[in-house]
Amino acid sequence: MKQTCSRPVLWLVIVLIFSGCSSELDQLKEQNYAGITQAQTEITQLKKHLNGNLIRNANLLEIYARVVGNMNTQLEPLTEALAKDATAEGPMVKSLEARLQDAAQLFNNSDIQLQQAVALNDEINNIILAANPDLYGLMLTDPINVLADMSKGELARVEAMSKEASLKVNNAADGGAGSQLVGNPNYGQWQTNSSGNSFWAWYGQYALISSLFGGRQHYYGGWAGRRDYSYYHDYGRNQYSSPAQRQTQKNVEQRTKKSFNQSGKKFQSPYAKQKSGSSSVRAKTSSIRKSASRKSFNSGYARSSGNSSSRTSSFSRSTRRSGGK
Numbered sequence: 496m497k498q499t500c501s502r503p504v505l506w507l508v509i510v511l512i513f514s515g516c517s518s519e520l521d522q523l524k525e526q527n528y529a530g531i532t533q534a535q536t537e538i539t540q541l542k543k544h545l546n547g548n549l550i551r552n553a554n555l556l557e558i559y560a561r562v563v564g565n566m567n568t569q570l571e572p573l574t575e576a577l578a579k580d581a582t583a584e585g586p587m588v589k590s591l592e593a594r595l596q597d598a599a600q601l602f603n604n605s606d607i608q609l610q611q612a613v614a615l616n617d618e619i620n621n622i623i624l625a626a627n628p629d630l631y632g633l634m635l636t637d638p639i640n641v642l643a644d645m646s647k648g649e650l651a652r653v654e655a656m657s658k659e660a661s662l663k664v665n666n667a668a669d670g671g672a673g674s675q676l677v678g679n680p681n682y683g684q685w686q687t688n689s690s691g692n693s694f695w696a697w698y699g700q701y702a703l704i705s706s707l708f709g710g711r712q713h714y715y716g717g718w719a720g721r722r723d724y725s726y727y728h729d730y731g732r733n734q735y736s737s738p739a740q741r742q743t744q745k746n747v748e749q750r751t752k753k754s755f756n757q758s759g760k761k762f763q764s765p766y767a768k769q770k771s772g773s774s775s776v777r778a779k780t781s782s783i784r785k786s787a788s789r790k791s792f793n794s795g796y797a798r799s800s801g802n803s804s805s806r807t808s809s810f811s812r813s814t815r816r817s818g819g820k
Contacts, residue, residue: 523612527602530619534595537626541591542583544628552632552639552653553581559642559650566646574645576700577638580681587634587681587735594737595622618738623787625734630783633776634735637675637726644672645707654776655724665770667723670713673704675725677713678765680740685715685747691754692716693747715751720763724770730780 544550560578564571579585601607601615624630636654643650644658655661662669676682683697693715697704722728727735736744748764755762 520607520609520612523609523616524602524607527598527612527615527619530616530623531595531599531602534598534619534622534626537623538588538591538595541626541628541631542588545581545583545585545588550581550628550632550635552635555653556581556635556639556642559639559646562650563642563645566649570645570703573701573703574642577642580635580638587631590681590735590737591622591625594618597737598622614738621734624784625731627783627787630731630734630780630787633780633783634726634731636776637679641673641675641704654726654773656772661724661770661772665723666721667770668717668721670718670723671711672707673701674713674723675727676701676704677718678722678744679725679727680736680743681727685743691750693751715747716755716760716762719748719751719765722765722770724772726772726776728765729769729772730776 545553548554557578560574560581564574580587582588598615598618601611607615625634633654640652640655643652652658656664658669661667670677677695678685682701683695685693686696687693695713695715695718732741752762752764
């Protein structure tokens with residue numbers, strides 16, 4: 496008799512479990528639809544701010560680029576390339592638009608699973624944050640400070656310590672002008688040589704930075720252990736790189752760590768410790784994120800559910816399958 500009664504109960508439990516998952520997925524789909532709509536609005540507003548010269552650091556980036564270009568006309572192609580991120584047609588804005596397109600493509604996939612929907616929820620939140628004009632302005636401090644370092648003291652760094660002070664407090668190696676952008680996928684990528692070592696390769700429009708280093712290569716292992724502060728690496732990495740790009744960074748780190756271990760060398764993750772930059776930047780970033788989260792479409796589900804690294808992996812695989820970047 497007990498055995499007969501247990502079967503309906505078992506089926507009821509199974510039905511409840513699956514109906515619960517379905518309801519959860521449906522709720523996430525509704526959130527993601529609202530989020531994609533909000534992200535599109537935020538990117539449109541960001542472009543209006545840039546076109547209207549309403550972002551102080553965007554204006555400053557263009558001024559610094561002009562000054563450095565006038566000081567050394569040979570650097571004009573590089574300074575003009577860096578200044579493009581101060582415009583609505585710059586590569587950083589284009590990257591946000593491409594990521595939103597990938598997100599929308601995954602959302603429209605009828606076979607989307609719960610874990611993928613959670614990862615998508617995270618990515619949409621990151622895009623919304625990245626399009627915030629104030630946060631975008633803070634992100635621009637990296638190229639601004641690259642130009643400041645290239646000016647040989649004529650221009651001051653913005654929202655950061657002096658180069659000398661930063662190197663000292665962070666026990667960092669002097670990578671030369673432009674080193675703040677090493678590891679930032681908006682400007683280049685990690686490539687692997689015939690020896691299996693990962694080195695940094697600039698995109699074509701930023702290739703002139705290599706000449707500033709005297710042709711010296713930045714290898715991942717050495718850079719990871721002695722990198723200096725940058726806004727991207729210490730605050731903005733989740734917002735200003737796609738899930739696939741962050742997965743690539745993780746793969747390079749794991750591969751380098753394995754190689755170091757096999758050679759009996761100590762490896763230090765580039766993110767083992769947050770570098771010191773500016774207390775005002777920390778406060779501003781925290782304030783912007785809190786303010787954005789209060790008006791966000793997200794109910795908080797993504798922050799309280801699952802493991803963020805697995806969600807990133809899930810989203811990366813999904814966008815690759817559906818043709819995303």
